[in-house]
Amino acid sequence: MSLISTVLSTIESKLPFELFVGLRYTKAKRKNHFISFISLTSMVGIALGVAALIVVLSVMNGFQAELRNRILGVASHLEITGANNQLSDWPALASQVKANPKVKASAPYVMAQGMLSYGQGVQGAIVRGVLPKLEDGVADLGRHMKVGSLDDLRAGEFNIVLGTDLAQLLGVGVGEKVVLMAPQGQFTPTGVVPRIKQFRVVGLFQIGMYEYDAGLALIHIDDASKLYRMGNNVSGLRLKLDDLFDAPAMSYQLTQDLSKDGASSYFVTDWTQQHANFFKAVQLEKRVMFIILTLIVAVAAFNIVSTLVMAVTDKRADVAIMRTFGASPGSIMRIFIVQGALIGMIGTVLGAASGVLIALNIDTIVPFIERVFQVQFLAKDVYYISDLPSKVEWSDVSTIIVMSFVLSLLATLYPSYKASKINPAEALRYE
Structure with a gap:
């Protein structure tokens, strides 16, 4: 001492x-x-x-x-859409934007509204058509699957993956069939009727946000194009960046790049704009x-x-x-x-x-x-x-x-x- x-x-x-x-x-x-x-x-x-x-x-x-992280499990860093919510040649656009070193992956999607019914249950939902092999590259939805897998969505089989809360509200389980009604009608001798198609539930996901778990349904992009009569068009292209915080700057940069090519009908939005209020x-x-x-x-x-x-x-x-x-x-x-x-x-x-x-x-x-x-x-x-x-x-x-x-x-x-x-x-x- x-x-x-x-x-x-x-x-x-x-x-x-x-x-x-x-x-x-x-x-x-x-x-x-x-x-x-x-x-x-x-x-x-x-x-x-x-x-x-x-x-x-x-x-x-x-x-x-x-x-x-939960929001970006479903939403993407950037989305590119076209006029009237349609893109005509998404593979060419995907090749163009992936030339940017900050873009890690891209995936097309079809987005529309629909009405799901099973037994006495009826619920409105956002229907998203996806390509399973590309979707995992732009979102982390695969790790939020509780039952089944996105790979179970195969073209022509009319399978569907629901949020856990949406399935609970409908009272439907995996393996059962639900009816999906598209709001766009078709003309018949008896008048205009909505387009209806049965889908088999092959999986359930849980993001942890009620907005998605109770209001989102996933189907294959080819099935969505047929149901909503979009032909070879898609609603847009989803992008994943190497740094999600670069999204606002990349949104501006891609908008400028696409405008230079004369593609003024493209609209680029980032995840901070889509969830700005939150x-x-x-x-x-x-x-x-x-x-x-x-x-x-x-x-x-x-x-x-x-x-x-x-x-x-x-x-x-x-x-x-x-x-x-x-x-x-x-x-x-x-x-x-x-x-x-x-x-x-x-x-x-x-x-x-x-x-x-x-x-x-x-x-x-x-x-x-x-x-x-x-x-x-x-x-x-x-x-x-x-x-x-x-x-x-x-x-x-x-x-x-x-x-x-x-x-x-x-x-x-x-x-x-x-x-x-x-x-x-x-x-x-x-x-």
């Missing part, structure tokens, strides 16, 4: 005057224990606020990433939570004001003596800034370390709490996401650390300024 004390004393002796005295004041035992209690409270408050910010933002990032709402919620939790850190940081005001009062005689020995008002001010900043820095570091540790292990901590207290935060029969996801964004962590430290520094300015204005003669008059 004596060796450690000697080393610390040697290090402190080589520090600048203001830093040396500020560190001494922070470590020194105080006659007034209330000041030490306020300092500890401020430190703990900052640590709790920083940890809460990191954990909450990490959980929100986790939810955002999980929902984005992602804007999530981002807004994240910002609001950041502001609310920042107030916790601010309250704890500004407790430093109380600590330093009392410390300045307690050290008036010391300040006066240092002034008589030639210390400038700026030096006195920096001494107390060091003292307050050190409180903020220790609280910030402890909070950041504990927050990151909790966020990285939340998949272990939450189940442990659920087992101990016999509760379930996200019930499987209510929420699609039954596990609490977490994703630590280091940019968020660094922003929180900088914000906390800046608030701590701001809290030191007023007490430090008051200390620098102490009149040595007045302070020593009654000592």
